[in-house]
Amino acid sequence: MPSRHRDSLAANCDGRLTVTRHPDGCLLVYPRPTWEVRREQIAQLPYSARALQRLLLGNATDIDLDSAGRLLVPGELRTGAQLERELMLLGMGAHFELWDATRLAEHERAALAGGLPESAAQFTF
Numbered sequence: 001m002p003s004r005h006r007d008s009l010a011a012n013c014d015g016r017l018t019v020t021r022h023p024d025g026c027l028l029v030y031p032r033p034t035w036e037v038r039r040e041q042i043a044q045l046p047y048s049a050r051a052l053q054r055l056l057l058g059n060a061t062d063i064d065l066d067s068a069g070r071l072l073v074p075g076e077l078r079t080g081a082q083l084e085r086e087l088m089l090l091g092m093g094a095h096f097e098l099w100d101a102t103r104l105a106e107h108e109r110a111a112l113a114g115g116l117p118e119s120a121a122q123f124t125f
Helices: 003-013 032-043 047-058 075-080 101-113
Strands: 016-021 027-031 061-064 087-091 096-100
Touching: 003 016, 003 027, 003 032, 016 032, 016 047, 016 075, 027 032, 032 047, 087 101, 096 101
Parallel strands: none
Antiparallel strands: 016 027, 016 061, 027 096, 087 096
């Protein structure tokens, strides 16, 4: 975990995290208190969202930062997200996304090629 996030995670959740899969192919990394709220929201989804529940809840794994601020991602989650050698950790507000760097570049390229979605049409930089 980058040092700029370690102190905040130590203060807010004692370095206790939950990692799960995301439909886009990355891993989601949540501080445990944030995950507990999200877990309840996901569990309340209707039966028609069962596949999403299986992906998110069925793959959720609790992990703790070690004394050096590292997190050991279980092998089945690394395999599921096709994490190889070079990784990218993206801060997304209340959680992080952990991507294989090559897959993230491909995903971003494909997303940007389609242009901004209508819901972001009024956004300015």
